[in-house]
Amino acid sequence: MSSITRAVAYLVDLPVEAERNDAVQSFLKQETIFVEISTADGAAGTGYSYTIGTGGTAVLALLRDYLLPRLHGQDARRIDAIWQDLFAATRATAVGAITSLALAAVDTALWDLRGRQTGLPLWIMAGGARDRVPLYDTEVGWLHLTTEELVAGARKAVAQGRRGIKVKIGKPSAVEDAERLTAVRSAVGPDLDLMVDANQSMTAAEAVRRAALLTPVNLLWLEEPLPADDLDGHAHLARSTTIPVAVGESLYSIGQFAQYLRRGAAGVVQADVARIGGITPWLKVAHLAEAHNVAICPHFLMELHVSLAAAVPNGHYLEYIPQLTAITSSPLAVEDGAALVPRTPGLGIDWDRDAIDALRKA
Structure with a gap:
């Protein structure tokens, strides 16, 4: 069964790897919002989105308070249906950055999960x-x-x-x-x-x-x-x-x-x-x-x-x-x-789980 049984979100702060300034702003840090999704058949996927210094906790709150509870029991294979359901549930705050960043963290986790289930890389x-x-x-x-x-x-x-x-x-x-x-x-x-x-x-x-x-x-x-x-x-x-x-x-x-x-x-x-x-x-x-x-x-x-x-x-x-x-x-x-392109199933990003845990903020 591909029924979703678990969905969690958390925030990791990454320092910038180099000084980055443009005509209107500076890249302060990368607030990286992670979502992890698991299904009844034991499959799991990890997705993420980001900000360049502000708004990360707002995205996290939207996920935890409104979006992730809607995932439980849904068929993880129906990615477009899930996207449309979550978007419809956030019409009061869409179209805009906070909602898009939250949707992206869920959606990328679902694609990662699909790749791991099928053995196929994203590309x-x-x-x-x-x-x-x-x-x-x-x-x-x-x-x-x-x-x-x-x-x-x-x-x-x-x-x-x-x-x-x-x-x-x-x-x-x-x-x-x-x-x-x-x-x-x-x-x-x-x-x-x-x-x-x-x-x-x-x-x-x-x-x-x-x-x-x-x-x-x-x-x-x-x-x-x-x-x-x-x-x-x-x-x-x-x-x-x-x-x-x-x-x-x-x-x-x-x-x-x-x-x-x-x-x-x-x-x-x-x-x-x-x-x-x-x-x-x-x-x-x-x-x-x-x-x-x-x-x-x-x-x-x-x-x-x-x-x-x-x-x-x-x-x-x-x-x-x-x-x-x-x-x-x-x-x-x-x-x-x-x-x-990465050849491994899913998104193909080789996450260092210990490093993520060490930088986790919320």
């Missing part, structure tokens, strides 16, 4: 389009780094075989952004993919201006230039520049992605499993993007997203930001600048 269960995904490096491009540090980090990333590098922008002076990127481009040459991320820091007019200023650097994409709710601004920007506009880490529903894609406001989709509400809606967004001939390059969570980006035909890039080193026993496997 096969979700489609199996390929067995590796090219990596681009964000860790070398944070906004607080000096130009000299950016250049040194870029050269190191190239030496490690990275296919692309992402640099944060949003300096008070647009000229400074341009100078920093020009230095990086000169250091890495014309062929390496170079992306930029403004972290929603600009007005619509400023985004148009900076896109024009940065066009000579030959960017693969311009990420989150405007607040995520400014759909009109993104659509206008996309029409005004040849640089593809990338969005998605701050969108929390399939419908929001659909609006961006219909308007031609997203040249690259960056859905985040935790922020969209789990693997179940992530796959729907990926296939929606595929139907619009748009690539999906997921945000963060490389240890989980490697399987999903490999599973779908339009998975194009994986973002390199390590953040689970302290609570996993084996690192992401990398070969020739690409991340390799």
Whole structure:
């Protein structure tokens, strides 16, 4: 029987593995929300989601007080049915980050459980389009780094075989952004993919201006230039520049992605499993993007997203930001600048249970 008999949630605080600052915020810590689910036939799965410093206890309370009690007795094989039931039970707080993060922790646990029951890894269960995904490096491009540090980090990333590098922008002076990127481009040459991320820091007019200023650097994409709710601004920007506009880490529903894609406001989709509400809606967004001939390059969570980006035909890039080193026993496997999919059943993340217990906060 796949009837759910146990569901628990807890919170683990992870310190950041490197200083990370962008135009609007600093990555304070990773509040990692875990959910463990067991069934009557002895199967078990572990799922998770995260915040970058605030809100973790709110997610935990939503899970413990409202969502997890609804799981008891449900058939763990019916993942979409469970997702819809939990979403319907939270309509007073949806659509939004707290609800999505809670749903994601449950949903990823159910997919992990399914993989362990069937003996299949996630990338096969979700489609199996390929067995590796090219990596681009964000860790070398944070906004607080000096130009000299950016250049040194870029050269190191190239030496490690990275296919692309992402640099944060949003300096008070647009000229400074341009100078920093020009230095990086000169250091890495014309062929390496170079992306930029403004972290929603600009007005619509400023985004148009900076896109024009940065066009000579030959960017693969311009990420989150405007607040995520400014759909009109993104659509206008996309029409005004040849640089593809990338969005998605701050969108929390399939419908929001659909609006961006219909308007031609997203040249690259960056859905985040935790922020969209789990693997179940992530796959729907990926296939929606595929139907619009748009690539999906997921945000963060490389240890989980490697399987999903490999599973779908339009998975194009994986973002390199390590953040689970302290609570996993084996690192992401990398070969020739690409991340390799895990071969073990379920999510394929090798959790260090003792380390998790040592960092558990609630």
